Amino acid sequence: MHLSTTVTVARANTIERGYCWKAIVAVKRLRVDTTACFCRVDAGLKTVAGAKRFVPGTKLCLQPDIKPSIHPTRQKTPRGDRNRSQSPLLPGLPDDLAIACLIRVPRVEHRKLRLVCKRWYRLLAGNFFYSLRKSLGNAEEWIYIMKRDRDGKISWHAFDPIYQLWQPLPPIPKEYSEALGFGCAVLSGCHLYLFGGKDPIKGSMRRVIFYSARTNKWHRAPDMLRRRHFFGSCVINNCLYVAGGENEGVHRSLRSAEVYDPNKNRWSFISDMSTAMVPFIGVVYEGKWFLKGIGSHRQVVSEVYQPENDIWRPVYDGMVAGWRNPSASLNGQLYAVECKDGCKLRVYEEKNDSWSKHIDSKMHLGNSKALEAAALVPLNGKLCIIRNNMSISLVDVSKCDDASSASTAEHLWETITGKGQFKTLVTNFLLNLAGRNRLKSHIVHCQVLQA
Amino acid sequence: MASAPENEKNASAPEKKTLTLKSMINNEEFVVDEHVALQSVTIKNMVDSDCAGDVIPVPTISGEILALVIEYCKNHANPSASEDDLKKADAGIVAKDIYTLIDLVLAANFLDIKGLLEVTSQKIADSIKDLPHQDVREIFGVENDYTPEEEAAVRAEHDWAFEGFP
Structure with missing residues (x-):
């Protein structure tokens, strides 16, 4: 043990032992080069004499003003030191209140939170932070899209539907970069x-x-x-x-x-x-x-x-007979695309074992491969349609309970990233992403992840 | 309003019951209607358990902050206030500098006013959201304990994060 050896070497008397502690703690905490002068790094602790004695090779620093106090501080010092090194997450607030603030920062900014300091990094790396976000209803859902580009390579992209931003992701590990x-x-x-x-x-x-x-x-x-x-x-x-x-x-x-x-x-x-x-x-x-x-x-x-x-x-039964790909279940209901572009959905009705009910946006997009609905996933209680050209629509299916409202369902559809927004930053990103070959790439998987 | 007929019966106390809150930091006193003050669970518990005298001392909260807290409680005790009005009023109360916000969080926590704690902590989260990380450190006084190399590594981690892969 560091402490015991230094103490025996020094044959320190009881009064000086407190300073010995301080010096050791200071050395360990700051990883100070032992040849450096201690009064610079730890002037407040007045450890020159003690530190000089217990750390071999320390150069003597002439600071005649600093004298060891005759009042030993003993055990209090290490505790004080520990507190100081454990600085609060947000100065001025106890950590539980600081965490109550930080869990409200939207997910899109979490990369930034990790960059602020190590304590914030550790907070976000632990399960506690995200479990708390989940239990308090702050967790946000992002859409993850895996696609195969024209060269056969798998790439993936995350979309934040609240801020309508595409997010960078770490690359797919190489065993899956071309997997089928x-x-x-x-x-x-x-x-x-x-x-x-x-x-x-x-x-x-x-x-x-x-x-x-x-x-x-x-x-x-x-x-x-x-x-x-x-x-x-x-x-x-x-x-x-x-x-x-x-x-x-x-x-x-x-x-x-x-x-x-x-x-x-x-x-x-x-x-x-x-x-x-x-x-x-x-x-x-x-x-x-x-x-x-x-x-x-x-x-x-x-x-x-x-x-x-x-x-x-x-x-x-009628369910498998009329079943189309892609399909998804949400709140106990089963949905599938009726039109290839996902502009119209079919709903399975158990009572007559058929897919006769429809939800129609009345906005037919076309039959090209690029406009084909590649996936249906539930997102925040709505049904999310993702097309091969990475356009995304949301359908508020909970609001079409009877057949009459379902037939006039245009208002239930909402495009969160579509052709209109392709003229924006997203456009450039997507164009860079897939180049002119965008039409040839296609989506292989879509999922929704919470954090 | 429910207490009005009761008061008339008593006749000795025709006006609404009030409480006096006193900041122990600068001894400022605030006279508030009881139903306004009772939005604070802490004060409600004191009143319910008969611990509250004529003047309720509020430690660690300055008069300036206490005034804001009371403003919040008054707004939310008004039954005719619409949700939009309340939102606007809340936004006005939390449109303050970081130090005031932090004091407000502490006050809302101490007085146990859930709604105020929510809007103030949300406001702090929103300020963090809108700032670059260097400014977050500076404005909130968070010490940067990264070396430049470590910071670069964390930055890189978010673009290319691998663990356990060759």
């Missing part, structure tokens, strides 16, 4: 998982990684039990389910399925599907996972999984 048929899902509201998929060189993968919207960093998670690509995935009760897909070695579709529980940090198998499948659409509705895909004989097959009793069964 990988899964993408959100656990715990703030962790974006990428899993499985096919690397152009290494082939089918078991790899799992996740990005935390709280720390803005990528991390590894345990590998899946099977290599697979072009499989289905969903999240139920904060557990990640994957099923079916292909496996390079076997060259045929898979029946196996597995689940990842982040609390156990472990993958385990669930029941096999009743038929092998390469799913092309999936949704969670009423706690059950519906999957539709291509079976091993190129036929269309549909299955539903019930997690509570771990059972798969084939399904043939």
Whole structure:
């Protein structure tokens, strides 16, 4: 121990021991070069005599005014020192009140908060800050879009719908930079998982990684039990389910399925599907996972999984028959696009097992690939439509409960980033992003993360 | 208003009941209607438990801040005030320099006035939001303990954040 050795070397008397403490603390805290003069860094503590004695090699500094006090300060000093090094988050406020202020700073400025000082950095790196934001209703949802550019590379972009700004993100880890048929899902509201998929060189993968919207960093998670690509995935009760897909070695579709529980940090198998499948659409509705895909004989097959009793069964009802991609469930209702550009939605009605109800914006955009609705995701209680050209519309579906209002639903639609705004900074960003090849790139995954 | 008929019955106290708040920093006194003062949970608890004398001493809050707090309480005790009016009035109260805002947060916390604590802490958050990080340090007196290298590293982290990847 630092202290005991220095004390024995010095054979300090009891009066000087207090100063010895101070000097050590000062040295440790400030990491002062031992050849430097102590009265410069710590004049207030009047430690010259003590410091000189206990730190070998210290040059003597001539400061005749400074004399050790004859009143020992003893244990009080270290405590005072510690308090001083633990400066408050916001001077003038106790830390709990400072945190009450800081959690109200919008997410778009959190990068800046981390740059202010180390204490703020540590506050934002811990779970406490974001858990508090979540529990007090300050958490904000951003849209994360993963797209494949024309050169086959995966890029991703975050959009802040409140400030309508695109946000820079750390690059996708290289094992996913060109991967095909990988899964993408959100656990715990703030962790974006990428899993499985096919690397152009290494082939089918078991790899799992996740990005935390709280720390803005990528991390590894345990590998899946099977290599697979072009499989289905969903999240139920904060557990990640994957099923079916292909496996390079076997060259045929898979029946196996597995689940990842982040609390156990472990993958385990669930029941096999009743038929092998390469799913092309999936949704969670009423706690059950519906999957539709291509079976091993190129036929269309549909299955539903019930997690509570771990059972798969084939399904043939009106729901799967009229089901279109993309689709999403929100507040117990199931929605899918009716028109390719997402200007009209269809709603599943359980009572007559059909998709006969529609919500129509009456603003048809066109049929080009660029205008195609690539994803439907729930965002702040509304339904968010994301198109390949990165234009985004919000539909307030909660306000169209009866069929009559649904037919005149123009007012429920809101474009948060669209062609109109392409003449702004966003335009330039997007043009730079995709160049003139914007039309050829397409969205592969869309998710919403909270922080 | 509910207490009016009761007061008439008593006849001895025809006017509304008032409380006197006294800042212990500069001994300034404020006479306020009881229902205004009772927006402070701290004062309400004192009154409810009969701890409040004629003059309620308020430690650590200056007269200047106490006046602002009372203004807030008066606005919010007015049942005919619309939400828009209140928003405007709140914005006026918190349109102050940082030191006043910090004192207001402390006062709202001490007196336990939830709404005031919300608007003042939101105002501080808004000021932080609108400032570059160097100005946040300067205006709020937050010590920059980063070396230039460390700061550059944190800055880079937000653009290219990797952990556990080769």
